[in-house]
Amino acid sequence: MKKILLIEDNVDVRENTGEILTLAGYDVVTAPNGKNGVELAMQEKPDLIICDIMMPELDGYGVLHILSKKDETAGIPFIFLTAKTEKTDIRKGMNLGADDYLTKPFDDTELLNAIEARLRKSDLQRKLYDTTEEGLENFIRDARQVLRLEDLCKDKKIKPFKKKAEIFAEGDTPLYVYFVRTGSVKVFKSHPDGKELITNIYNANDFFGFEAVLSGNVYHESAIAMTDCELIVIPRHDFLTLFQAHPDVSSSFISLLCKKVAEQENQLLHLAYNSVRQRTAEALLKVEQLRDARQNIQISRDDLAKIVGTASESVIRVLSDFKDEGLIEIEGGKIRIMQAAKLEKVVRWNVAR
Structure with missing residues (x-):
């Protein structure tokens, strides 16, 4: 009562x-x-x-x-x-x-x-909502009742994307906010000379693409499916209605924005001062969620190099060193992390102990 x-x-x-x-x-x-x-x-x-x-x-x-x-x-x-x-x-x-x-x-x-x-x-x-598909559905249902908007997110759809399919491109007008249901998505910046730097990787239960919607600007990054994936696509208008009407929505996305800014600041700092060996170890730990059923990381050397911010040849040499040191195994082009704790030490000290 x-x-x-x-x-x-x-x-x-x-x-x-x-x-x-x-x-x-x-x-x-x-x-x-x-x-x-x-x-x-x-x-x-x-x-x-x-x-x-x-x-x-x-x-x-x-x-x-x-x-x-x-x-x-x-x-x-x-x-x-x-x-x-x-x-x-x-x-x-x-x-x-x-x-x-x-x-x-x-x-x-x-x-x-x-x-x-x-x-x-x-x-x-x-009310606390899980960052899962069920949590998203529960939040939208409750928000409909409070806002008295029965059509809120009725146009929300689940869209499949094949591996390497483009989700949005730098310069596009943002029409949706995306929620990863399954699979993984990479977001990257392109240099005029054609080189790319992967700034974020999103996995199941992650939101992405909302920064441009909130700022009212075009996308400043591009997004491509790293694996076959399913995305829940929320129309821009519905997302803004939720964001503007509810402090819990706005606070959660502000937290995500702050986290992303902090991550990108760290990434810039590491690009400036960390060695390729350190950055490669950090990238491997970052993409560990891309493991398959056999615990092998499925990522191309090209994509790994775009996270590290260097040439593929440099990353391949470091991976060979890590293999010789017993930190990883490589079989059929797939990578398996054997000693995550030692990779973390590489990131911190540039020495595998």
Whole structure:
């Protein structure tokens, strides 16, 4: 049962509203003023707070300001209940972080609809979603209910791509965000002289292609399937609707963006200062997820060289050294990592110990 804290100094309004909420199946806690309301909010940790604005001792703005500064109450949905209807009052409440604003007099349906909408949205924001196809489906389903958009992601499709098939090219206008269902995808930058540098490899349960959608620019990289793969394709408009409407969506993708920036900064640093031997060891560890059923890494020497940022011949020489040292095995052109810990030491110290 959801718990609601009702802060209202008018006895009649407090009792009538409390009765409505109780009949609707909520556990109701009431406070006659703002000061008492803050104390009860800290004690009871309600699922939602309904608060009048004009009250003695501490008004509704003060209540919201205090609770929004405390970690344990900052995330509780907050609805203002007041007779004041001026736009400046509404704007002040929203700027402080209120989730909704109901004006007196209000009817039962209006009140209950506002509460249900805020509780649904709060549940969605608190809910953790796995970065799997099932987690994506669950999130889209819940978001449809909260946003009341039944058509959200209805155009989402699963598209197969054959190995070496182009997904998008540098300079293309972004129309979709991609989620890897199966297989692997490489994203790379092209130099005017025709050389390529692989900047990222995406495997099952990874999102990619969203940076250009968020920035509103063309793709600055190209994407090609490294293996036969299946991608869930989410239309640009639907993705932006989710991103803009839900803090949990935006925060998760901001985290991904920050992670990608950090990875690319490390990659640039390593290209500048690490030896080919170090970079090759790091690339092998990075592509380890491309293993087949026999634990062999399926990647061409050309692609491996594009990750390392050097010529294929240089990578082949380093791979031969690693084989002689017992760090890897090579059979039929496929690579199997035998001593991952020693490859990690190569990355750190340039010495296999």
